[in-house]
Amino acid sequence: MGKYSPEFLTAFGQHDSHAKTIAATGQPNGSPRAGQPYSAITWPEIIARAAAPSCVDKSKAQFFIPSDYREFDGRTHAVQIAHGRAHCLTIDIDNGQPYF
Numbered sequence: 001m002g003k004y005s006p007e008f009l010t011a012f013g014q015h016d017s018h019a020k021t022i023a024a025t026g027q028p029n030g031s032p033r034a035g036q037p038y039s040a041i042t043w044p045e046i047i048a049r050a051a052a053p054s055c056v057d058k059s060k061a062q063f064f065i066p067s068d069y070r071e072f073d074g075r076t077h078a079v080q081i082a083h084g085r086a087h088c089l090t091i092d093i094d095n096g097q098p099y100f
Helices: 043-051 077-083
Strands: 007-012 039-042 062-065
Touching: 039 043
Parallel strands: none
Antiparallel strands: 007 039, 007 062
């Protein structure tokens, strides 16, 4: 049997939302990706990206959530807690409070 590599949720930038409704406004998400699952990235792909980083503005940069739940609502903490399986621990270190 081969090695298992989970597929993590990946998106591009803070505004890449597949949610059906924009939480901040309560308005329908006008993106053609609204309601669609997020793309996937594997651990070997993450390692390769770390070895050859790109230079992209944070607002458009690729990120991952270390969970195998990738449905349209996968960027919501409560949804990830209910449906996702975390495969590693990440820490978001920015300005303000870190999220663990």
